[in-house]
Amino acid sequence: MTRLTGTGRDTLNYPDRGATRRRPLPAGYHHLHHRTPIGHGREVFEAAGAAVREFRMHRATGASVRADGPAVPGARVEVGLGVGRLRITVPCEVIWVPDAPDRAGFAYGTRAGHPESGEESFLVELAEDGTVWFEVTAFSRPAAWYTRLGGPLVPVLQLGYARLLGRHLRRLAAAA
Template sequence: MHSFRKPSAETVRKFLDAQARLDFTYSPVGATADPFPPPSFRLNHTRERIGTGREAFERAKTALRRWDQFRIGWAEIQPADAPIREGEVVAIVARRLGVWWVNACRVIYVIDEDDPAEPRARFGFAYGTLPDHVGSGEERFLVDWDAETDAVFYDVRAYSRPNLILARLGYPYMRRSQRRFGFESVAAMARSMAAQGMATPTK
């Protein structure tokens, strides 16, 4: 869905109610858990260190739960308080080239691994595209803490291909926007962690 005005919360709610009854636009669903994308999809991958230690990991988890990685100025998640759980349907509302785009996704899986006996802790989730989305594919957001090095990383892995006709015509621009989102979401995560009371290390 697209318009020249930012859609109201009610418009987005009705949009999501309709999309929630529909199926994913691609297969295999859940492939972001694998290191390589399926054939015919393009991979985008951003991985950056965003902190050190258990406290940084906890703050990064909080940031993901609040969808703070989308606080980048030109995109947002609606509803803003959507819980991170399997089956949850959300809208990515973004303004590009003077047009507001509303894209529907459904959370596929949630990762929550934090066993004190293990040297690594991870938290994150992936969502996949529903029919009214400019692209087709899947995106995973993950924070992980390596207890041995004490480093906390933020990792965004996505595979996609164009879905709607406009996306096919403007696919190079779509790819640039996806790469830009990856880098800007790193900065958004760092801002969220700092706002929670902890400065993140500089690279």
């Protein structure tokens, strides 16, 4: 696959790299946290983790994804959202992946040209009782005129997309 570099969109457009890994999230941004159960057991966890790392969860929602490969730190990702003339491509970079046997997923940060500025993590966790949880954590603020114009609607859309990801990941994990 062609590397997604050299496009003029290679720099992160926010200073708080890696901040979705810790709490509290940085001030000055809208914060999002969504957590939902998606199944039970190691098999569901493994299937869900693979679907997240390979961007199949995002693609299942109808988003297009161009990536350097699976989610590893430094990987460039471009996600296409919307339809027709309203479709936008948002450039991101994978910032971190969890390093634990019962956690899988990644966090990506926005690069120059993204309509938002911030970071979002998509994590799957296998709890001690066997419940498999999907969690989205994000901090963001507008970086384009149309997201500033969207004002309070943007966080509502972000939460709706997080919920949609959870529903599709539940289906993908159950099918494995």
